[in-house]
């Protein structure tokens with residue numbers, strides 16, 4: 001019995017010891033847990049972050065996919081727009097071409113009709129019809145050019161040339177129109193060479209000069225320029241009505257005509273739209289400064305070019321076809337009251353290399369001749385206000401004090417015209433004028449004494 005009690009006692013002690021060890025172990029485990037609270041939190045955060053990263057990655061992937069879709073839509077829209085543009089341009093090209101052909105034919109037929117003997121009234125009607133057709137033709141050509149510029153099929157033909165030649169010839173072309181409206185038109189050159197496409201640039205400057213003259217009532221237009229940082233800026237100043245600040249962008253859009261435009265004769269509101277696109281194609285920045293009530297200054301900025309020294313100097317495109325013969329640099333004064341004939345005649349003469357001055361009356365011609373004597377005169381038989389071509393030529397000859405060789409151009413095929421020419425010691429050229437005939441007669445005149 002005592003033995004059993006002892007054993008129980010012994011077992012109790014062992015259990016108590018084990019319980020103590022157990023308690024110690026548990027408390028150690030609990031302590032070690034307590035010492036690493038961050039690890040668990042980090043573990044939890046990592047899991048949360050991992051979820052977030054996965055979610056964000058999915059969102060980013062979705063966004064990327066939708067950007068790709070938008071890009072694809074944009075690419076397709078761009079392709080469609082380009083195709084539409086090309087189509088528009090090719091439709092416009094063919095329409096314009098198909099319309100231009102019969103228009104041209106009509107104008108030719110009219111000019112032939114004009115060469116028959118007719119009364120003043122009929123001639124007037126023919127002139128009127130021709131002017132309307134010319135306007136229509138110009139509008140079509142302009143639309144055609146706009147469509148070409150849009151389609152990017154007009155590529156500049158870069159070359160270096162003297163800018164004064166280009167501006168000078170434009171100023172000459174506008175001289176008569178300006179004088180008719182009592183406006184001054186001046187050009188100050190500086191003998192600089194620039195790099196551009198002379199034909200395209202010509203249209204830019206032409207539009208700026210034409211606008212300056214059209215919208216100016218008093219004063220006039222001055223074309224000058226300045227060099228700065230390797231560039232040459234052509235500046236066209238006018239003393240016109242000016243352009244209000246809020247209109248300065250709009251006027252460069254198609255068919256935008258300001259108040260000034262309503263009074264300035266017919267126009268389409270296309271000139272500056274062409275200027276803007278040409279300047280873009282040529283990469284020549286356009287500038288505009290204006291004060292309402294005082295005037296405006298439009299400018300176009302070109303890269304300056306080295307002036308060639310030893311090599312033969314290239315001419316600008318409009319005179320590059322100029323003949324080397326007796327007409328080269330010949331000073332010709334054209335007296336003509338019809339603007340269309342005048343334009344055609346001076347274009348032809350300029351092409352042959354002549355230096356052309358134009359006038360619409362004897363007085364105006366005499367004034368021009370006094371400043372620079374012509375070597376030959378071409379005068380129309382009938383001028384405005386019943387002035388005769390022969391009388392106008394006589395005024396010029398008196399002004400320069402020389403018997404300048406001259407020719408009388410007329411549609412009048414009667415003997416009276418021939419007699420009038422003979423009495424005034426002038427050659428006679430009948431309309432329709434054939435270029436070859438004009439050229440040989442002019443060469444003959446230039447070989448005469450007094451030329």
Ligand SMILES: Nc1ncnc2c1ncn2[C@@H]1O[C@H](COP(=O)(O)OP(=O)(O)OP(=O)(O)O)[C@@H](O)[C@H]1O
Nearest residue numbers: 211212215251257258260261267268269270271272
């Ligand atoms: N130098 C200027 N002075 C004042 N207003 C001008 C001048 N140049 C242009 N404008 C204004 O800007 C408008 C647009 O000119 P733009 O040359 O585009 O067309 P347009 O001269 O009316 O016609 P188009 O040139 O087609 O014959 C003109 O109608 C005019 O109101």
Ligand SMILES: [Mg+2]
Nearest residue numbers: 211267271272
């Ligand atoms: Mg214009």
